[in-house]
Amino acid sequence: MAEPIDSRTRDSARAADTSIAARRALPAWHYVAAAALGALNTFSFAPTPHGGWLEIAILAGFYFWLTRTTGWKSALFTGWAFGFGNFVSGVWWLYVSMHFYGGMPAALAGAALVLFSLYLGLYPALAALVWSFCAGHAKNGRTLPFSPTWHGAFAFASAWALGEWARGYVFTGFPWLSSGYAQVDGPFAGFAPIVGVYGVGWVLALVAALVVQALVNVCKARPDALAEPAGGGAARGATGSVATPVIATVAVIAAGLLLPLVNWTHPENTPLNVRLLQGNVKQEMKFSESGLDESLAEFQRLITEKPADLVITPETAIPVLLQEMPEKFGRDIRAFADGTGTAILFGAVGGTITPDRRVVDYTNSLFGITPGQNGLYRYDKHHLVPFGEFVPWGFHWFVNLMNIPLGDFARGAPVQPPFLVHNQPVAVDICYEDIFGEEIARTVRENPTSPGILINSTNLAWFGDTIALDQHLQIARMRSLETGRPMLRATNTGATAAIDAHGNVIARLPAFTVGSLDVRVEGTQGFTPYVRSGNNTVIAVSLVLLAFGFAFGPARPSRKKA
Incomplete structure (x- = not known):
């Protein structure tokens, strides 16, 4: 028969439990x-x-x-x-x-x-x-x-x-x-x-x-x-x-x-002379009529300033639907491309026009002009920014509180063909997309012609003069390290920069200035272990x-x- 537990034992147990509870609670x-x-x-x-x-x-x-x-x-x-x-x-x-x-x-x-x-x-x-x-x-x-x-x-x-x-x-x-x-x-x-x-x-x-x-x-x-x-x-x-x-x-x-x-990875193909443009267009002016005219004039001047193998503008540098682009602007840059042998990548808004002349499926896009060839290369942004480029279900009320145009885009395909510059394939992405390393690796891995150069076209004017600009450049450097490929960034306000295949910044424009960055870049080939396996x-x-x-x-x- 077990001995009874006296009151002193019970009191000691209660005291011990109280002490344990006190030790468990953190201030x-x-x-x-x-x-x-x-x-x-x-x-x-x-x-x-x-x-x-x-x-x-x-x-x-x-x-x-x-x-x-x-x-x-x-x-x-x-x-x-x-x-x-x-x-x-x-x-x-x-x-x-x-x-x-x-x-x-x-x-x-x-x-x-x-x-x-x-x-x-x-x-x-x-x-x-x-x-x-x-x-x-x-x-x-x-x-x-x-x-x-x-x-x-x-x-x-x-x-x-x-x-x-x-x-x-x-x-x-x-x-x-x-x-x-x-x-x-x-x-x-x-x-x-x-x-x-x-x-x-x-x-x-x-x-x-x-x-x-x-x-x-x-x-x-x-x-x-x-x-x-x-x-x-x-x-x-x-x-x-x-x-x-x-x-x-x-x-x-x-x-x-x-x-x-x-x-x-190893260098491959002839080095390209590239000009990265930075327009420094104020965000509050970008979608106004006067701001549009000023932006078109500025980028036409920057694009046609001097020839190169490739000229790259920032994201939506031409903030209008492609079909509504002023005819003179399109004719002038096409003549410059054909006359100088300069390939051009420019940011604009894509869309599909229905038979009854309605525009559907707006896209945040990059369009490429190849010298001596008709037609345009097109890349449509795939990974869209919530609340900025698409509205999650149930949050339209939140977006309506902000005055942000072009808030609901259609998505492009996850893997899209590269843009060919003198037969050298370059992979493009737009702004926010380069923070997803596994998607960049997939583009490099799954394209039949693996791109040797990465290009990011972006507009961070939405965030003013903040640490977001430097943080985004740091992210782009990680993409170069992961893929073993150089990265070129053309931005509206900064940081416009060229990054080598080892993640080092080799050239950079001062933020919030208008100008172009001339760089010579050599593409690479081969797969890093990360490109092969991703995050698996x-x-x-x-x-x-x-x-x-x-x-x-x-x-x-x-x-x-x-």
Whole structure:
């Protein structure tokens, strides 16, 4: 017969439960600090030079803060706070487009930015939640302290990468500020041709977790164990728990610094002389009648200023339907192309005219003129911007609050033929499309004639003089690293630039100036590992490691029988 439990035992149990509950509850400042750390992470990205090194420290700080959580709920909200701080400070320029150019009231534009940042913060929150379960943190008895381990480090890297991939995929995706972008000048850029931007984020998160693991083990090492004679088991264990993650970290950083020496692609075809145009047309004037006349005159002057192998204008440099383009403008640039042997890519609005003369299926397009040939090359933008180029179901009321023209376009095909310039194929995309690396890789991989040069035509005037311009240039550099191909950018206000096949900016126009950038560029051929496999490698590896961590990580300790 079991002995009765006296009142003192029951009181002790209640006190212990109260103490455990107190330890489980994290103070509010824990989440405020996580949000501040996320906001600080904005400085890892452009225009901060070599921000990739700063990003290692910030992500290590975030991982350490996660290890202080006491269960899956606190891990979830810590990740959410970090993500909110990161995005509300990193994409604040969306407020500029909504309020200053879209005409939305300031309070509503600010609220929309906050809500959007809260939504984006869900992805690092879910990554933190998955890490908590798959690292054993949420299964090992939530009151126990978490000690960074190897399976915890791999679980963090995998959950982080899958969270970023999901953010770039769900609801058409918004992968801006993916952590790998900050590494184009950082120590892990060499991994980009192998595993892409999400794989670079995976490597970054792994190193950050290993740094924390080493530092925590240093702090936990007992002085008496470290002071034992050589050959002592405790001393060897303490030294190994610190040295092993340090060696792994150094090895990964060294690999990242050495990998850029590998040439995954090779130069091919005759170099092209290219002129990239920057009109600096003010956004508020672009669609007005006077602004249209001024824009047409300016771009006609820039296009016909001097010959080249290829001249490229920004996105919708001619902001009218192609069929409504002034006849004189079209005749003059066609005569210039035929007379000088200059191919021209210009941005305009496409559309289909029905038999009853109605225009349907408007498109955001690039049209190409080939010297001595009739007809036009046409590329229609495939990946459209929500609320800017198409209206998601149920949100027309929101778009009606803004004064943004041309708000609902038709989509082009996912893979479209390249434009041939002196028999050299070049792949084009428009503005927002180059933030989707897997789609650029697919265009390079699946075209029967693989393009050797990437071209991005864009208009960031919607975002004014903000960090969006430098962030977008940083994204374009990642596309060059992933594909091993040079990237040419023609923009309205900046950053108009030429990027070589190794992701280096070789020439750039000052922002908010009118002019042209003359560059000589040589195309490349061959496929990088990322072009061949896309994001499949990092997704598969992450899923396997998370499944392993969930199955074999520390289990919840069994309750002792009474």
